[in-house]
Amino acid sequence: MKHKVSTTVNGRRHEHEVEPRLLLVHYLRDNLGLTGTHIGCDTSQCGACTILVDGKAVKSCTMFAVQAEGKSLTTIEGMAKDGQLHPIQQAFWDEHGLQCGYCTPGFIMAAAYLLEQNPNPTEDEIRKGLEGNLCRCTGYVNIVKAVQTAARTMGGAEAKPAERARAGR
Amino acid sequence: MIGAKIHRREDPKLVTGHGTYVDDIQQTGMVYMSVVRSAQAHAKIKSIDITEASKSPGVVAIYAARDFKGVINGGLPVTESLIADKKYVPNQFPIAETEVVYFGEPVAVVLADERYQASDAAEKVQVDYDPLPVVVDFEKAMQKGSQKSHSDGPDNIAWDVEFPGGDIEAAFKEADVVVKERIIQQRVFPLSMEPRTVIANFVPFTNQLTMWSSTQVPHFVRIFMCFGLGVPESQIRVIAPDVGGGFGSKLRPYPEEYLAAAASKLSGRPVKWVEGRTENLQATTHGRGHIFDIEVAAKKDGTLLGLKVTNLSDNGAYVGVFGALQSALALLLAPGCYKWKAVHGRTVGILTNKMSTDPYRGAGRPEAAHLVERAVDLAAHELKMDPADVRLKNFPAENEFPFTNALGMVYDSGAYAKTLEKAKSLVGYDELRKRQAELRKKGRYMGIGWSTYVEICGVGPSAATAHVSGNLSLVESSVVRVHPTGSVTVAVGTHSHGQGHETTFAQIVADTLGVPYEVVEVHHGDTGDTPFGYGTYGSRSLAVGGVSIYKSCQKVVDKAKKIAAHALEAAEEDVVFDQGRFHVKGSPDKAKTMGEIAFAAHLPGLPEGMEAGLEAVTYFDPPNFTWPFGAHVCVTEVDPETGAVEIQKYVAVDDCGNVINPMIVDGQVHGGVAQGIGQALFEEVQYAEDTGQLKTGTLLDYSIPGIGEIPSMDLDRTVTPSPTNDLGVKGVGEAGTIAASAAVINSIVDALSPFGIKHVDMPASPDRLWKQIQEARK
Numbered sequence: 049m050k051h052k053v054s055t056t057v058n059g060r061r062h063e064h065e066v067e068p069r070l071l072l073v074h075y076l077r078d079n080l081g082l083t084g085t086h087i088g089c090d091t092s093q094c095g096a097c098t099i100l101v102d103g104k105a106v107k108s109c110t111m112f113a114v115q116a117e118g119k120s121l122t123t124i125e126g127m128a129k130d131g132q133l134h135p136i137q138q139a140f141w142d143e144h145g146l147q148c149g150y151c152t153p154g155f156i157m158a159a160a161y162l163l164e165q166n167p168n169p170t171e172d173e174i175r176k177g178l179e180g181n182l183c184r185c186t187g188y189v190n191i192v193k194a195v196q197t198a199a200r201t202m203g204g205a206e207a208k209p210a211e212r213a214r215a216g217r
Numbered sequence: 218m219i220g221a222k223i224h225r226r227e228d229p230k231l232v233t234g235h236g237t238y239v240d241d242i243q244q245t246g247m248v249y250m251s252v253v254r255s256a257q258a259h260a261k262i263k264s265i266d267i268t269e270a271s272k273s274p275g276v277v278a279i280y281a282a283r284d285f286k287g288v289i290n291g292g293l294p295v296t297e298s299l300i301a302d303k304k305y306v307p308n309q310f311p312i313a314e315t316e317v318v319y320f321g322e323p324v325a326v327v328l329a330d331e332r333y334q335a336s337d338a339a340e341k342v343q344v345d346y347d348p349l350p351v352v353v354d355f356e357k358a359m360q361k362g363s364q365k366s367h368s369d370g371p372d373n374i375a376w377d378v379e380f381p382g383g384d385i386e387a388a389f390k391e392a393d394v395v396v397k398e399r400i401i402q403q404r405v406f407p408l409s410m411e412p413r414t415v416i417a418n419f420v421p422f423t424n425q426l427t428m429w430s431s432t433q434v435p436h437f438v439r440i441f442m443c444f445g446l447g448v449p450e451s452q453i454r455v456i457a458p459d460v461g462g463g464f465g466s467k468l469r470p471y472p473e474e475y476l477a478a479a480a481s482k483l484s485g486r487p488v489k490w491v492e493g494r495t496e497n498l499q500a501t502t503h504g505r506g507h508i509f510d511i512e513v514a515a516k517k518d519g520t521l522l523g524l525k526v527t528n529l530s531d532n533g534a535y536v537g538v539f540g541a542l543q544s545a546l547a548l549l550l551a552p553g554c555y556k557w558k559a560v561h562g563r564t565v566g567i568l569t570n571k572m573s574t575d576p577y578r579g580a581g582r583p584e585a586a587h588l589v590e591r592a593v594d595l596a597a598h599e600l601k602m603d604p605a606d607v608r609l610k611n612f613p614a615e616n617e618f619p620f621t622n623a624l625g626m627v628y629d630s631g632a633y634a635k636t637l638e639k640a641k642s643l644v645g646y647d648e649l650r651k652r653q654a655e656l657r658k659k660g661r662y663m664g665i666g667w668s669t670y671v672e673i674c675g676v677g678p679s680a681a682t683a684h685v686s687g688n689l690s691l692v693e694s695s696v697v698r699v700h701p702t703g704s705v706t707v708a709v710g711t712h713s714h715g716q717g718h719e720t721t722f723a724q725i726v727a728d729t730l731g732v733p734y735e736v737v738e739v740h741h742g743d744t745g746d747t748p749f750g751y752g753t754y755g756s757r758s759l760a761v762g763g764v765s766i767y768k769s770c771q772k773v774v775d776k777a778k779k780i781a782a783h784a785l786e787a788a789e790e791d792v793v794f795d796q797g798r799f800h801v802k803g804s805p806d807k808a809k810t811m812g813e814i815a816f817a818a819h820l821p822g823l824p825e826g827m828e829a830g831l832e833a834v835t836y837f838d839p840p841n842f843t844w845p846f847g848a849h850v851c852v853t854e855v856d857p858e859t860g861a862v863e864i865q866k867y868v869a870v871d872d873c874g875n876v877i878n879p880m881i882v883d884g885q886v887h888g889g890v891a892q893g894i895g896q897a898l899f900e901e902v903q904y905a906e907d908t909g910q911l912k913t914g915t916l917l918d919y920s921i922p923g924i925g926e927i928p929s930m931d932l933d934r935t936v937t938p939s940p941t942n943d944l945g946v947k948g949v950g951e952a953g954t955i956a957a958s959a960a961v962i963n964s965i966v967d968a969l970s971p972f973g974i975k976h977v978d979m980p981a982s983p984d985r986l987w988k989q990i991q992e993a994r995k
Contacts, residue, residue: 067333069333070333074332077240077241078332082234083234083237083238083240083241084233084234084235084236085234086238086410086411086461087240088410088411088412088461088494089494089915089916090493090494090495090915091494091495091915091916091917093915093916093917094410094494094916096410123234124232124233124234125233125234125235127233127234128233133229133232133233137232137233140228140232141224141225141228141229141232142224144224144225144880144881144883144884146228146231146232147462147715147716147717147884147888148409148410148411148459148460148461148462148714148715149227149228149231149232149236149459149461149715150236150238150409150410150411150461150462151410151461152231152232153232153234156232171929174924175924175925176925178924179923179924179925181924182410182916182921182923183410183924184408184409184410184462184464184888184892184921185410185462185715185884185888186884186887186888186891187887187888187889187890187891187892187927187930187953188887188891188922188923188924188927189887189927189929189930190884190887191924192924192929
């Protein structure tokens with residue numbers, strides 16, 4: 049038996065008939081083709097599948113697609129606007145906050161929620177705010193730096209864009 | 218460009234969700250494969266009943282070993298030739314037929330139209346087992362008369378090899394002190410964030426196989442698909458697109474690659490298999506899994522004399538593809554960066570009813586560094602000397618390089634005292650020791666731990682690797698092609714999965730050819746458009762692959778110079794190549810750029826007898842390994858009431874030779890150190906002793922370090938170029954992991970030394986330390 053689910057994802061409305069047990073992350077990946085949201089575990093520890101649901105960071109493997117009925121979702125694909133990276137994306141690039149990149153979308157989405165809640169977090173607050181996400185490549189050192197840099201950039205007047213030696217392509 | 222902090226060109230797609238990992242790829246008509254895995258660690262398979270499963274919605278086919286028998290030839294590439302002095306090395310068919318030998322071994326596969334349907338049906342496959350005795354404890358398993366991990370095997374001994382180096386008995390005779398210790402390297406999960414994933418598309422009648430696999434070694438996988446499926450290598454294309462980390466766990470062909478390919482051949486459909494995390498913990502190779510019994514002999518003045526090491530290696534049920542190599546590396550590097558008079562090693566490979574152990578970041582070198590750095594600290598403690606002083610006393614001096622260690626390995630270059638002194642001043646060593654003494658008076662236990670490691674990179678020169686790698690010569694390849702309009706494509710046999718090769722390799726090409734960085738495109742990971750290469754592991758991609766690129770570029774420059782001389786109407790020896798421009802000596806104004814030469818290379822009017830085009834191929838076989846080194850210091854405080862460890866400072870001074878991109882090098886050190894800390898403090902794979910079931914079967918039961926558990930780090934470098942390659946590079950992918958566990962454990966032991974504690978096992982969890990402190994207080 050299938051259920052109708054209608055959502056707004058990255059500003060676009062979608063309607064599908066889905067099995068009630070379909071996980072939201074599989075709905076995003078397999079039904080909508082939004083493969084930027086990743087799956088790194090099956091017990092909701094890793095946070096690779098983090099998205100925003102009505103503005104709040106949620107591990108999309110912990111929700112059924114049908115629970116997203118009527119909600120507005122933002123995935124990593126919805127962060128860059130008009131060909132410009134979101135400041136958090138830019139900061140992850142500038143600070144070498146990623147290596148294999150698999151956990152990165154989840155971290156960026158979790159960081160987006162963190163900075164929305166607390167635009168000027170301390171290092172401890174960043175570490176606390178992102179404790180639901182795992183990374184195996186970076187040792188988190190540059191992820192912390194990236195979030196600090198993003199906070200500065202998003203903070204307005206006093207913010208200085210990060211020095212970029214040569215961005216290349 | 219070489220040496221510059223260039224931001225990675227890989228990143229924009231990855232930060233925007235536009236990366237392409239294998240599970241992001243779909244094929245028309247694709248079915249999902251779910252693997253039915255053994256719920257027993259050791260048992261006879263009595264029957265497999267697929268009646269109910271076959272009726273499950275969406276099921277396309279269900280296959281067991283008998284169905285694959287005619288399709289898959291032979292077994293996985295753990296051939297006898299891979300192990301010198303082998304004893305019993307069981308052949309591994311990708312799926313169990315009559316006997317399962319580890320928990321999680323494949324016993325059947327289900328193909329279904331949809332992801333969830335495949336899992337549903339897999340749960341309905343009924344396997345009836347007849348349990349056999351389970352072998353879990355590998356020390357017991359090596360005893361005569363032990364239960365056997367394979368019922369038809371002679372015993373559980375895969376190999377038993379000695380590594381003699383010098384007169385060990387004489388060295389021990391001279392000793393004022395002898396210290397013994399057992400160093401346990403617990404099993405750990407490599408745990409790349411992306412589990413393994415495969416899509417196999419075998420096209421019927423044309424006999425062509427395309428495989429997408431989350432692997433570090435696409436060419437290696439292709440070779441074994443060729444052998445396994447009897448399809449010519451030329452008809453197989455293996456693509457490793459974006460890969461979400463590997464750490465050594467993706468550098469071998471796996472059962473599921475064979476099964477997906479064969480299932481595609483049998484069903485005529487493209488087959489996708491996505492490993493869940495729980496499955497990943499059961500079925501992707503584990504790291505470490507060793508016991509090292511060591512004996513250290515030293516003189517009163519701190520001179521290190523002799524080191525005896527007996528290594529017991531827990532292979533699991535099947536010897537890992539590089540299983541024996543890890544033990545060999547652990548022993549060959551056991552002397553570390555010290556001038557021992559003699560070192561004696563012995564390694565015994567042991568079969569148990571568990572998942573295979575195979576490389577995990579460092580693969581043998583973290584084991585070596587951990588044991589020798591512990592050995593030096595044990596000796597220092599016994600002699601009541603400062604561990605830094607004992608190290609300094611026993612390093613070879615800079616002018617003693619190339620330095621031959623006690624087991625005959627030739628270290629290319631080193632300045633060990635320099636990294637130690639730099640780390641000392643960065644951490645404020647003398648002050649810290651004073652502070653430590655003050656804190657102890659107040660009942661606080663702060664420790665300072667050293668790890669002055671040397672490691673082996675650039676795996677590997679054929680002369681050294683052939684006898685331990687089944688006669689492989691681990692060369693690496695590149696094709697550098699300058700297009701008519703001056704842009705450049707570089708195709709390589711290595712594979713980047715986080716290391717940033719697309720950026721660093723382009724930096725090398727831009728500098729060497731003198732072309733803009735932006736016009737250099739690096740291709741890797743697709744056997745369809747890259748030359749054969751052994752892939753990425755063993756910190757080899759730059760020191761072997763990168764040097765191959767440099768050599769190809771040099772060949773291109775040589776040809777371009779001939780064309781330039783012809784165009785400038787000068788003798789070739791009078792033409793100078795400087796920053797991408799060719800000119801006649803003394804007339805720099807009248808120059809031809811590499812772009813102009815590239816265009817000319819594709820037009821008529823070339824020097825007589827010269828072929829058109831501007832490209833070159835290199836297969837580089839290095840003359841020696843490279844030997845990075847460094848000094849790490851970890852400062853911890855242990856709370857004696859809870860056993861909790863706080864890392865207060867972590868200083869790493871590494872020397873990986875010349876650096877192409879310092880930002881990427883730092884990132885590699887950060888991540889490596891984090892994994893070393895993970896092993897030192899948190900991680901341990903546990904199997905139930907009685908049943909062989911995996912107790913740490915999900916991320917709920919096994920913790921890798923989170924963002925709150927890894928400290929910020931103070932990094933620095935010295936630069937001692939390798940004399941054995943053109944770029945003077947050494948490698949850095951594993952250094953952090955190799956150094957870190959010893960630094961952390963030495964620090965904890967140092968902190969707890971007032972309790973009389975001399976050694977601490979990993980993981981140094983609060984409960985373990987608390988118990989040890991309670992015991993010591995009695």
